[in-house]
Amino acid sequence: MTGPTAAAAAVRSFRVADLALPGVRVLPAVDPRIAGPxxxxxxxxxxxxxxxxxPLLDVRPAVSSFSFAPAVAPAAxxxxxxxxxxxxxxxxxxxxxxxxxxxxxxxxxxxxxKLSERxxxxxxxxxxxxxxxxxxxxxRQPFPFQFDGMAFLLPRHGAxxxxxxxxxxxxxxxxxxxxxxxxxQAKRVLVVCPKGLVSNWARELADWAPELxxxxxxxxxxxxxxxxxLTDVPVKLANYEAVVRDxxxxxELGLEFDLVVxxxxxxxxxxxxxxxxxxxxxxxxxxxxxxxxxxxxxAEDLVSLFEFVAPGHLNDRMSPRALGAAAADHVLRxxxxxxxxxxxxxxxxxxxxxxxxxxxxxxxxAEEEGVLRLSALGNEATIQNVFELVLRLKQICxxxxxxxxxxxxxxxxxxxxxxxxSGRKSLVFxxxxxxxxxxxxxxxxxxxxxxxxxxxxxxxxxxxRKFKHDKKHGVLLLSYGAGxxxxxxxxxxxxxxxxxxxxxxxxxxxxxxxxxxxAVGAVTVTRYLSVDTIEERIDEVLRSKRDLSDTIxxxxxxxxxxxxxxxxxxxxxxxxPPRRAAA
Amino acid sequence: MVRAHASSDLQPTPMExxxxxxxxxxxxxxxxxxxxxxxxxxxxxxxxxxxxxxxTAPVKVSRAQQILYGATLQGHLHGQQxxxxxxxxASVEPLVVLTDLDSMLAVRPHTDLPVALVTRADAxxxxxxxxxKVTAAGADPAAETVLRERLEPLAAVVDxxxxxxxxxxxxxxxxxx
Numbered sequence: 001m002t003g004p005t006a007a008a009a010a011v012r013s014f015r016v017a018d019l020a021l022p023g024v025r026v027l028p029a030v031d032p033r034i035a036g037p038x039x040x041x042x043x044x045x046x047x048x049x050x051x052x053x054x055p056l057l058d059v060r061p062a063v064s065s066f067s068f069a070p071a072v073a074p075a076a077x078x079x080x081x082x083x084x085x086x087x088x089x090x091x092x093x094x095x096x097x098x099x100x101x102x103x104x105x106x107x108x109x110x111x112x113x114k115l116s117e118r119x120x121x122x123x124x125x126x127x128x129x130x131x132x133x134x135x136x137x138x139x140r141q142p143f144p145f146q147f148d149g150m151a152f153l154l155p156r157h158g159a160x161x162x163x164x165x166x167x168x169x170x171x172x173x174x175x176x177x178x179x180x181x182x183x184x185q186a187k188r189v190l191v192v193c194p195k196g197l198v199s200n201w202a203r204e205l206a207d208w209a210p211e212l213x214x215x216x217x218x219x220x221x222x223x224x225x226x227x228x229x230l231t232d233v234p235v236k237l238a239n240y241e242a243v244v245r246d247x248x249x250x251x252e253l254g255l256e257f258d259l260v261v262x263x264x265x266x267x268x269x270x271x272x273x274x275x276x277x278x279x280x281x282x283x284x285x286x287x288x289x290x291x292x293x294x295x296x297x298x299a300e301d302l303v304s305l306f307e308f309v310a311p312g313h314l315n316d317r318m319s320p321r322a323l324g325a326a327a328a329d330h331v332l333r334x335x336x337x338x339x340x341x342x343x344x345x346x347x348x349x350x351x352x353x354x355x356x357x358x359x360x361x362x363x364x365x366a367e368e369e370g371v372l373r374l375s376a377l378g379n380e381a382t383i384q385n386v387f388e389l390v391l392r393l394k395q396i397c398x399x400x401x402x403x404x405x406x407x408x409x410x411x412x413x414x415x416x417x418x419x420x421x422s423g424r425k426s427l428v429f430x431x432x433x434x435x436x437x438x439x440x441x442x443x444x445x446x447x448x449x450x451x452x453x454x455x456x457x458x459x460x461x462x463x464x465r466k467f468k469h470d471k472k473h474g475v476l477l478l479s480y481g482a483g484x485x486x487x488x489x490x491x492x493x494x495x496x497x498x499x500x501x502x503x504x505x506x507x508x509x510x511x512x513x514x515x516x517x518x519a520v521g522a523v524t525v526t527r528y529l530s531v532d533t534i535e536e537r538i539d540e541v542l543r544s545k546r547d548l549s550d551t552i553x554x555x556x557x558x559x560x561x562x563x564x565x566x567x568x569x570x571x572x573x574x575x576x577p578p579r580r581a582a583a
Numbered sequence: 584m585v586r587a588h589a590s591s592d593l594q595p596t597p598m599e600x601x602x603x604x605x606x607x608x609x610x611x612x613x614x615x616x617x618x619x620x621x622x623x624x625x626x627x628x629x630x631x632x633x634x635x636x637x638x639t640a641p642v643k644v645s646r647a648q649q650i651l652y653g654a655t656l657q658g659h660l661h662g663q664q665x666x667x668x669x670x671x672x673a674s675v676e677p678l679v680v681l682t683d684l685d686s687m688l689a690v691r692p693h694t695d696l697p698v699a700l701v702t703r704a705d706a707x708x709x710x711x712x713x714x715x716k717v718t719a720a721g722a723d724p725a726a727e728t729v730l731r732e733r734l735e736p737l738a739a740v741v742d743x744x745x746x747x748x749x750x751x752x753x754x755x756x757x758x759x760x
Contacts, residue, residue: 060668061622061639064757067674068633103745115760122753125631125741133630133740 066116068123104128104147109156110329127151134182139207142175143168143517145339150176152332157286158310160265162333165292165512167340170204173261173290178209181234186258186286188234192279193263195239196453196482199461201263202237209235217242221249229253240267244278256283265289268308269301280308292512293505294331299323306330336515346515347524350539352531353407359400363533366396371573386569390534397530398435398499408528409442412496415526419494420446420474425467426494428477429510431501436477439498447473453482464489480506483513490518497527500535504542537572605629607737608677608696609746610669610687612661613754619643621757622665623750626675631741637672638754639665662689670694678733681717683747691720699730701743715743 108121124130127147142150149172153159161169173191180186193201198216205214215227217238224246227236243250260282262268268276287309295301299320306314306327314326336343355363370389374381399406412428419426426446430436433452440448447470449463460482467476468491476489480501492514501507507527515523529535609625619641626635642665644656652659666687670680680698682688691698698720704711709718710727712734719726734743 060664060671061642063622063637063639063668063672065672066636068635115757118756118760119636119753120633122756123625123633123636123749125627125745125749129631129740133632 066119068120104144104151106151106155111157112155121155127154130179134179136175136178136182138175142171143339145334146172146175149332149334150179153288154179156288156330158306158313158330159287160289160291160294160305160309160327160331162291162294162331164333164335165509165516167334167336168517169290169292170201170263171208173263173288174205174208176288177235177259177261178212180259180286181212186234188255188257189236189259189261190257190282190284191235191237191261191263192240192243193237194267195241196457196460197263197487198237198239199457200487205235205237217246225249225253228255240275240279243282244274247278247281250282256285258284259286259288260284261288261290262308263290265291265305265308266293266296266301269296269304271300271304271307276304276307280311292509294333296503296505302327340517343517344515344519344522346511347522349524349526350529351411351526352529352536353411354531355397355533356400356405356407358403359396359405359407362400362402363393363396366392367534367573374573383569386573390538390569390572393534394499395432395435397533397535398430398432399438404438406438408498408530409439411528412439412498413442415494415496416443416446416475423471424474424494425489425492426475426496427483427489427492427510427514428475428496428498429480429483429507430477430498431480432499433479435498436479439477443475443477446475448475448477449473450477451483452477452479455482478510478513480510483510487513488516488518489513490516491520493519493521493523495523495525497525500527500529500538502538502542534572541568541572606634606675606677607734608670608673608680609750610666610680610682610690611684611747611750612665612687613751615641615754615758618758620660620665621754622661622669623754624666624669624673625746625750625753626673626677627737627741627746629736629740631737631746633749634675635673636750636753637669638750638757639668657686658689661686662691663693666690667693670696679730681734681743681746683744688720697726697730697733699734701747703744712738713742717743 104127106121106124106127108118112118112121125133127150146168149161149163149169153161153173153176161172163169163172177186177189177191181189191201191205198218202214202216205212212235213233214235214237215230215233217224217227217236219227224242228246228249230236238246260279262279268279270276289305289309291305293301294305300316302323303314303316303318310330313330314323318326367389370392374385374389377385395401398408416426428436428439428443428448430439433454436450436452440450449467451460451463455463463476464487467473467489476483476492490513495511495514497507497510501510511523511525515525529539605628606626607629609627611623613621613623615621620639620643621641622637622639624635624637625633628634642660644660649656661684666682667690670690670693677696680690680694680696681701682690682698683701685700688698688700700709700718700720702709702716702718704714704716706716706718709716710731711717712731715738717727717730717734719730737743
């Protein structure tokens with residue numbers, strides 16, 4: 001033992017006289033001036049003191065150790081620049097290149113509980129460093145919020161990327177799956193998207209992950225069997241219908257995926273649908289859902305989505321606030337106004353159209369007759385009856401069924417004249433394919449092209465190609481069903497909603513085909529509303545409802561639904577829904 | 584049907600042990616007011632990715648020890664006790680051991696590895712690498728040339744201060760765990 005403790009250990013008993021302190025006279029135990037046998041004798045020695053031991057710091061602390069295998073292949077681990085060679089004497093060293101200023105950390109999700117696994121994420125360098133040293137090139141520099149999106153997806157086995165449309169959800173998912181594949185953490189990835197978006201996804205994969213081989217699941221059954229069973233292809237791309245159709249085949253082949261990515265994941269919001277069952281049956285270790293509208297109509301949408309993302313994590317009995325809290329760590333949602341402060345603005349115009357006198361007369365007659373019929377039905381009236389009347393009136397708002405007149409089209413035509421002359425491009429959305437056909441006839445001189453579900457995939461791709469690259473095609477006519485999702489048409493600066501959809505979320509999706517990243521200027525959105533018609537009444541109802549999606553995602557109080565209820569549909573005609581005993 | 588994820592999913596299957604010639608060590612101490620001193624030692628590859636992490640149990644210093652050791656306390660604790668214990672546990676031998684604590688340079692007598700101090704670019708001593716200045720333990724000019732050559736590839740991709748932030752984040756996490 002060394003140091004102060006050793007000195008302390010050497011302490012022993014001593015006499016006062018031994019102290020021999022300078023300037024202090026020590027008296028003997030008995031004063032000689034006091035005589036006699038009764039003199040007191042005082043002890044001159046102290047009792048032995050207690051030894052105090054002070055622990056020294058010579059015991060090394062216990063050490064816990066964690067080791068990590070390299071996350072990427074050794075070749076990719078090499079620094080991107082060659083190690084500088086030997087310099088001539090006196091030659092100044094080349095300055096080290098300053099690292100990129102943006103820094104994104106990958107933080108472990110809440111459901112990773114083992115300390116070693118949490119350390120694995122916490123001890124990784126910034127995402128930008130990982131990308132740089134993995135030699136992954138991008139067609140363009142991702143936005144900072146897109147790096148955040150990748151850092152969110154990468155460590156998660158169950159994730160919902162719920163960014164507003166136009167913020168690049170597919171690019172973030174592709175870049176993340178690319179990193180997982182590069183690091184060896186994923187070898188078999190399945191991307192599932194709506195049929196109309198397969199070629200779009202194939203293009204995006206080729207742009208953002210050019211080195212990845214992608215197999216598109218399509219064609220006859222024998223061909224699909226062969227495509228499903230390919231083992232040396234890291235990414236398979238299938239549409240929802242193919243997954244449903246090949247459900248048994250996938251099971252028979254015993255396919256398991258390291259990652260399944262669902263695009264437009266609201267497709268599985270109906271839990272009892274075949275699509276939802278087939279998707280949930282896929283054997284997988286990671287489940288990522290991409291959707292701009294995680295809550296389209298009701299809170300149940302989110303619960304259904306979680307049956308894929310994290311089964312059992314949410315349930316229907318939870319309050320909106322509880323749902324929001326339980327889902328929080330799995331859901332990432334950003335809106336354009338929050339993350340793209342420098343994005344061109346979106347200008348909304350509600351154009352109120354007066355029907356032509358003939359159109360008005362047709363409309364009035366149809367409404368009166370329809371309401372009379374509904375009244376006559378009394379308690380037998382169904383929501384379907386009302387719905388049919390709504391659709392009929394909406395169609396008359398578009399075109400007079402008797403004369404073919406259309407006040408909306410007159411207005412649209414006039415507006416397109418000016419836009420087309422300036423060389424700008426426009427998107428026009430309608431609920432009906434038939435309406436698109438009639439618009440095409442009248443807008444031929446603007447090179448109008450159609451894009452809807454009645455066309456083959458090849459024909460739709462060709463329409464997009466022409467609209468993108470050929471100046472003479474200034475107008476693209478789209479149906480909400482086929483054109484509202486997944487298309488990147490940010491070179492268009494005008495969007496017209498010729499008629500209105502039932503759900504504002506779908507309209508937003510349509511608008512965001514143009515108002516998205518890469519938009520070259522302000523996007524003007526014109527929504528046509530026929531004055532004093534069913535269109536105005538629907539608009540009022542939708543406006544009065546609060547947005548449930550925002551409510552859940554912000555954990556605030558929730559309204560019942562953002563769509564129209566049966567009561568609301570009946571009230572469009574000032575009718576009371578029948579109350580049946582069984583209902 | 585979701586397959587439960589095992590920890591091995593997060594950590595790729597073991598690969599060939601990386602060559603010691605491409606590893607770098609980052610050694611520091613975090614002083615927690617409630618728990619005491621935690622030592623952390625992170626070994627990274629040339630791309631800044633973690634290879635190994637070692638951390639100590641907390642070391643508490645009494646008032647008496649502070650008095651007895653006086654000015655020598657930090658060097659003794661950081662270098663001789665914590666630093667030496669951590670270096671002894673590593674299975675990868677790094678090219679350089681970097682620390683952001685002056686007192687940790689006291690580990691030098693306990694290892695054959697080159698040890699260097701990383702400071703901010705505005706520090707008086709050392710040579711510049713990116714946003715950092717690096718000073719060799721013992722201020723040996725010959726060691727400086729070797730250090731510079733060894734550290735340049737890493738400094739090209741990682742800010743030399745940054746791995747210390749990771750160690751601090753990991754130790755914070757360990758305290759919460």
